[in-house]
Amino acid sequence: xxxxxxxxxxxxxxxxxxxxxxxxxxxxxxxxxxxxxxxxxxxxxxxxxxxxxxxxxxxxxxxxxxxxxxxxxxxxxxxxxxxxxxxxxxxxxxxxxxxxxxxxxxxxxxxxxxxxxxxxxxxxxxxxxxxxxxxxxxxxxxxxxxxxxxxxxxxxxxxxxxxxxxxxxxxxxxxxxxxxxxxxxxxxxxxxxxxxxxxxxxxxxxxxxxxxxxxxxxxxxxxxxxxxxxxxxxxxxxxxxxxxxxxxxxxxxxxxxxxxxxxxxxxxxxxxxxxxxxxxxxxxxxxxxxxxxxxxxxxxxxxxxxxxxxxxxxxxxxxxxxxxxxxxxxxxxxxxxxxxxxxxxxxxxxxxxxxxxxxxxxxxxx
Ligand SMILES: *Cc1c(COP(=O)(O)O)cnc(C)c1O
Numbered sequence: 001x002x003x004x005x006x007x008x009x010x011x012x013x014x015x016x017x018x019x020x021x022x023x024x025x026x027x028x029x030x031x032x033x034x035x036x037x038x039x040x041x042x043x044x045x046x047x048x049x050x051x052x053x054x055x056x057x058x059x060x061x062x063x064x065x066x067x068x069x070x071x072x073x074x075x076x077x078x079x080x081x082x083x084x085x086x087x088x089x090x091x092x093x094x095x096x097x098x099x100x101x102x103x104x105x106x107x108x109x110x111x112x113x114x115x116x117x118x119x120x121x122x123x124x125x126x127x128x129x130x131x132x133x134x135x136x137x138x139x140x141x142x143x144x145x146x147x148x149x150x151x152x153x154x155x156x157x158x159x160x161x162x163x164x165x166x167x168x169x170x171x172x173x174x175x176x177x178x179x180x181x182x183x184x185x186x187x188x189x190x191x192x193x194x195x196x197x198x199x200x201x202x203x204x205x206x207x208x209x210x211x212x213x214x215x216x217x218x219x220x221x222x223x224x225x226x227x228x229x230x231x232x233x234x235x236x237x238x239x240x241x242x243x244x245x246x247x248x249x250x251x252x253x254x255x256x257x258x259x260x261x262x263x264x265x266x267x268x269x270x271x272x273x274x275x276x277x278x279x280x281x282x283x284x285x286x287x288x289x290x291x292x293x294x295x296x297x298x299x300x301x302x303x304x305x306x307x308x309x310x311x312x313x314x315x316x317x318x319x320x321x322x323x324x325x326x327x328x329x330x331x332x333x334x335x336x337x338x339x340x341x342x343x344x345x346x347x348x349x350x351x352x353x354x355x356x357x358x359x360x361x362x363x364x365x366x
Contacts, residue, residue: 006126013120017325028323034341034351035325036227037162037192037303041274041344043225044267047260054259062255069253072262073233078205082238085245088252090191090219090232095121096247097215097234101153101185102127109147110156111139113163113333115189118156127153137164137297137305141176148184155180158189160196163332163339165299169200177211185240186214191232192301194223194271195278201300205235212237222302223271224264229257278302281342288352292365303341305329310362312338318358324351 016035023031034040042048066086074081087093094117102108104126110118112131119129130147132140139157148155157176160167168176173188180186188204207214215236221227231253234241253261264270285304289296296306308315308329315338316328329337342348359365 004124004126006124010120010123013116014331016327017320019325022320022323022325026321026323031323031325032343032347032351033325034303034343034347035327035339037222037301037341038227039223039225039274039302040341040347041225041277043260044264044270046267046270047226047263050260050263051256054256056255056259058255060255061251062253062258064250064252066253066258069231069258069262072265076265077235079235080238083208083235083241085234085236085241085248086253086258087232087234087248089221089227089230090189090217090234091117092230092248092252093217093232093234093244094118094187094189096244097154097185097187098122098125098127100244100247106151106153107149108154108156109144109152111144111158111161113161114139114156114158115162115191118158118187122154134161134164134166137161137166139166139168141168141172145176145179148180152181152184154185154187156187156189158191160190160192160300162191162301163303163327163329163334163337164297164305165192165301165303166297167196167198167201167300169198170202171200173204173207177207177214180211180213182211182213184213186211187217188214189217191217191219191222193218195275195302196300197275197279198298198300208236212240215240220261220264223274224261225274226257226260226264229254229260231257231261277344278342281345281348284345284348284352285340285342288355292356292359303339305332305334305337305339307336308338308359309336309364310359312336314362315355315358319351319354322354322358324354326351 098121102125107128109130219232312328327339
């Protein structure tokens with residue numbers, strides 16, 4: 001058949017291994033997945049209560065405009081309803097942006113390592129991908145500026161960055177945006193915004209007023225604990241949203257997903273509690289890295305990326321045998337590093353005890 005040439009040799013996204021598969025393979029009763037940055041505490045109890053009693057008519061199409069959720073998010077964020085675009089996860093929004101702006105002959109600039117969907121989608125559309133190496137886990141914004149030329153359509157900025165966890169301070173972000181040509185769309189992916197505690201991070205919403213070529217991406221998959229429901233959204237000027245909206249599939253969220261997202265949004269106390277618990281959990285990992293002199297990147301997310309000083313695929317395997325799923329840096333663009341989602345206090349302590357044993361056996365602490 002006449003496949004797009006770009007699909008030659010292309011592979012589907014490799015997610016973290018599912019829990020059931022690891023249980024079967026290793027004969028384990030309990031497996032803890034700290035591989036995909038889901039909220040270890042789950043979602044707001046208000047969502048759980050709603051799901052137990054909901055009586056939705058599943059035969060009907062959802063509201064393609066997501067009116068109720070739109071009103072709730074517009075109020076929460078403080079924007080007009082016309083400034084929002086909803087997606088089947090922010091993955092969907094990334095695909096929509098790519099489809100709207102990238103094609104053979106244009107290029108797109110992003111950090112490396114960063115979120116793989118940026119280049120994956122760009123390659124499907126046949127655009128040139130310009131990956132700019134991070135410096136100690138941080139975007140090299142100066143080098144990214146140099147990479148932008150007449151043919152650049154989209155620049156991806158992931159803050160905090162997945163997989164490194166590093167957030168871009170307000171000053172550096174503003175200095176960068178001031179220099180990006182106004183006809184280049186800057187996507188600021190804020191999938192972990194709820195976890196940010198960095199003192200130099202400021203509210204990014206004013207940026208879309210000052211720089212109408214900026215679009216913010218947010219998601220209900222991480223801190224809100226609703227990854228299975230697939231809801232993400234974009235915030236931008238109405239003109240930007242209006243251009244992207246025709247590219248969106250007509251019913252790209254479900255009735256249930258719209259309902260639970262609105263309920264979860266309403267429970268900001270839960271998000272605060274999760275952020276506080278995450279800070280404590282992060283400290284468990286930071287203390288471990290400091291104690292053992294392992295290089296780690298300062299994280300403003302619910303995961304931490306650090307140097308195992310060993311073959312990270314081996315560490316991944318060894319942890320899996322012991323019932324923990326993490327991500328090896330080999331799969332994420334930084335061999336030797338591992339990315340661990342910050343779990344509950346008990347999960348973190350258990351994982352770190354195993355890791356201490358494994359790294360000792362690997363001769364790292366000898
Ligand atoms: C998890 C993640 C996403 C995708 O989230 P969904 O809303 O579940 O599609 C997007 N960007 C980054 C950086 C992520 O880590």
